[in-house]
Amino acid sequence: MVTIRNYKKAESLEEAWRLNQQRGNRILGGMLWMKMGKGTIQTAIDLSGLGLDKIEETPEGWRIGCMVTLRQLELHEGLEKYTGGALREALRHIVGVQFRNLATVGGSVFGRFGFSDVCTMLAAMDSYVELYRGMEAAPNVEAAQNVETAQNVETAQHVAAAQNVETAQNVEAVQNVEAAQNVEAVQNVEAAQNVKAAQNMGAASNVGMTPNMGVVPSVEAPQNVKAAQRERAVPNVGAVPGAEVSSDGVSVGKVFLGGAPIVRVPMREFLSPGYGKAPLSKDASEKTAEKASGNVAEKADGNAAGNASSGYDRDVLVSVLIRREPAAYCYQSVRNSQTDFPVLSCGAAWISGEGGHRLRLSIGARPARAICLESGLFSNEMPQEEARAFGEYAEEHIPTGSNLRGSAAYRSHLVRVLAMRAALRLGGNGKC
Amino acid sequence: MLITITLNHKKITSEVSPDTLLIDWVRAQGCASVKRGCETANCGLCTVFLEEKPVLSCSVLAVRADGKRVTTLEGLQEEAAEFGAFIADQGAEQCGFCNPGFVMNALALFREKPDPTEEEIREYLAGNLCRCSGYEGQMRGILNFLAWKKEKKSAKEEVR
Ligand SMILES: Cc1cc2nc3c(=O)[nH]c(=O)nc-3n(C[C@H](O)[C@H](O)[C@H](O)COP(=O)(O)OP(=O)(O)OC[C@H]3O[C@@H](n4cnc5c(N)ncnc54)[C@H](O)[C@@H]3O)c2cc1C
Ligand code: FES
Ligand code: FES
Numbered sequence: 228m229v230t231i232r233n234y235k236k237a238e239s240l241e242e243a244w245r246l247n248q249q250r251g252n253r254i255l256g257g258m259l260w261m262k263m264g265k266g267t268i269q270t271a272i273d274l275s276g277l278g279l280d281k282i283e284e285t286p287e288g289w290r291i292g293c294m295v296t297l298r299q300l301e302l303h304e305g306l307e308k309y310t311g312g313a314l315r316e317a318l319r320h321i322v323g324v325q326f327r328n329l330a331t332v333g334g335s336v337f338g339r340f341g342f343s344d345v346c347t348m349l350a351a352m353d354s355y356v357e358l359y360r361g362m363e364a365a366p367n368v369e370a371a372q373n374v375e376t377a378q379n380v381e382t383a384q385h386v387a388a389a390q391n392v393e394t395a396q397n398v399e400a401v402q403n404v405e406a407a408q409n410v411e412a413v414q415n416v417e418a419a420q421n422v423k424a425a426q427n428m429g430a431a432s433n434v435g436m437t438p439n440m441g442v443v444p445s446v447e448a449p450q451n452v453k454a455a456q457r458e459r460a461v462p463n464v465g466a467v468p469g470a471e472v473s474s475d476g477v478s479v480g481k482v483f484l485g486g487a488p489i490v491r492v493p494m495r496e497f498l499s500p501g502y503g504k505a506p507l508s509k510d511a512s513e514k515t516a517e518k519a520s521g522n523v524a525e526k527a528d529g530n531a532a533g534n535a536s537s538g539y540d541r542d543v544l545v546s547v548l549i550r551r552e553p554a555a556y557c558y559q560s561v562r563n564s565q566t567d568f569p570v571l572s573c574g575a576a577w578i579s580g581e582g583g584h585r586l587r588l589s590i591g592a593r594p595a596r597a598i599c600l601e602s603g604l605f606s607n608e609m610p611q612e613e614a615r616a617f618g619e620y621a622e623e624h625i626p627t628g629s630n631l632r633g634s635a636a637y638r639s640h641l642v643r644v645l646a647m648r649a650a651l652r653l654g655g656n657g658k659c
Numbered sequence: 660m661l662i663t664i665t666l667n668h669k670k671i672t673s674e675v676s677p678d679t680l681l682i683d684w685v686r687a688q689g690c691a692s693v694k695r696g697c698e699t700a701n702c703g704l705c706t707v708f709l710e711e712k713p714v715l716s717c718s719v720l721a722v723r724a725d726g727k728r729v730t731t732l733e734g735l736q737e738e739a740a741e742f743g744a745f746i747a748d749q750g751a752e753q754c755g756f757c758n759p760g761f762v763m764n765a766l767a768l769f770r771e772k773p774d775p776t777e778e779e780i781r782e783y784l785a786g787n788l789c790r791c792s793g794y795e796g797q798m799r800g801i802l803n804f805l806a807w808k809k810e811k812k813s814a815k816e817e818v819r
């Protein structure tokens with residue numbers, strides 16, 4: 228059990244954020260993971276007085292406050308219906324009801340645990356993390372990205388590359404919109420450009436490995452794949468509003484919610500290895516996965532003038548946004564025994580668009596953090612052979628590792644089977 | 660820090676340190692049914708109701724329960740005895756260590772879902788570990804209890 232010197236129920240996000248900039252202070256989620264750690268917390272910051280325990284339906288989808296419990300999320304009727312039960316399936320195996328009545332969405336996402344069913348499922352959806360004053364750590368992104376590229380850390384490079392490309396496109400679009408705005412915006416653009424440059428570098432060095440950028444062979448050939456990607460970039464990028472305009476839209480980057488300065492980051496980017504390091508991570512499997520980002524964080528530290536510890540990890544996660552998309556979802560996990568951590572977790576989305584469907588696959592508990600693959604276009608039905616090919620592609624391209632719950636070989640086999648089942652369940656005739 | 664908790668319908672004000680856990684606080688108030696069975700938030704033995712929800716008291720700071728209602732098995736004697744008899748009938752209670760947490764969570768289940776299916780029972784009680792039984796006795800006991808309650812209810816309705 229950790230030792231806690233002081234306890235502070237924050238009266239505003241600003242207060243929570245300020246307190247959280249001091250090394251030794253920590254935000255409390257449900258405290259389930261944190262409790263298992265050792266050491267001393269100077270001030271435990273409690274966000275439970277800020278009304279962040281609500282799931283709010285917005286025109287785009289749902290905003291889930293960081294203090295919403297996993298049980299609340301599991302029982303939410305709108306999300307249950309929207310995901311066809313997939314979200315509930317992702318949550319119901321996590322320890323027990325009494326546990327899920329405490330564990331929070333904020334702690335689960337901010338922790339970015341490799342084994343996380345929550346992160347695996349959210350990564351399969353069109354979801355975003357909303358961080359209070361997160362942009363103030365933006366210069367670190369560049370450092371983070373460079374270090375990542377230089378070290379070429381995770382073997383998940385091709386997938387990461389695909390993500391980077393997507394992000395780069397978003398950033399570019401954001402840039403165009405912002406370019407016409409005020410001085411503050413110009414600074415952001417500068418940051419964004421750096422990010423973009425860094426990302427392009429990262430992407431470029433990896434493209435050779437996977438010319439399709441994480442796109443599986445599908446009924447239609449690469450041109451369509453490209454079209455699909457272009458299409459994909461668009462819905463993520465709304466207009467970034469001017470500084471005073473409050474926005475509920477799904478633009479990434481800096482936005483204002485109820486007057487609070489928030490930075491919105493796509494979930495898959497937030498989970499990518501270079502983004503931040505998992506706090507209080509004790510899981511051995513996690514350590515390997517996090518080693519890279521650990522280095523990154525140290526580097527970033529040096530740049531973060533006045534910021535304690537690692538830039539991004541001093542942020543306050545305010546909410547998670549789930550954006551409605553024309554998709555069907557499914558979730559599967561394999562566990563050695565009920566309520567244990569998953570050996571492998573798999574979320575999938577079957578997204579309808581012009582000319583057909585795309586499959587988005589999210590694999591977590593590899594044992595490292597969830598990563599995603601996105602397919603090209605499939606016609607309306609997924610033939611058995613295509614589903615098998617998709618499974619094989621996923622097995623080949625999603626890196627796995629060993630820990631005491633399963634070997635890399637076993638996990639890779641599971642990737643194939645679960646990916647194929649997801650394809651059949653969502654796109655096929657239901658038989659699998 | 661000074662906190663006030665309504666424990667089993669009784670308002671109690673006391674001084675705690677910031678990291679006092681709810682489990683240790685309720686035990687200090689004499690609620691010895693609440694026990695610690697693990698260090699990893701896994702076993703369910705420490706289950707109490709915080710307001711109306713079952714939670715792991717080993718993982719809640721006492722300060723976070725300030726101003727709230729906490730209920731332990733001691734506050735649910737009648738309900739617990741009624742249900743417990745059905746579990747004992749099946750010999751499902753062996754060493755009995757898991758029992759308080761199990762009974763608390765089963766009562767929470769009945770409140771939330773008065774007529775659960777077997778699958779729902781299994782799912783709701785998955786976070787209550789028992790190292791002696793194979794859970795089958797508990798399942799039989801629960802099903803018998805639910806059948807008995809149903810009978811009692813329909814008998815009442817007939818009388819009316
Ligand atoms: C025994 C055990 C088994 C588990 N099994 C599973 C499983 O099978 N599947 C699964 O998906 N998960 C599992 N988990 C993880 C669990 O679901 C939660 O994700 C985890 O406990 C973190 O959530 P929390 O609310 O307890 O956060 P905490 O432990 O309180 O916090 C975790 C970290 O996030 C930080 N933090 C919390 N909230 C915020 C915020 N709003 N802003 C910024 N930082 C914040 C904290 O400072 C801390 O560093 C398990 C956990 C335990 C302890
Ligand atoms: S003591 Fe085991 S879950 Fe609380
Ligand atoms: S009866 Fe012994 S642990 Fe359940």
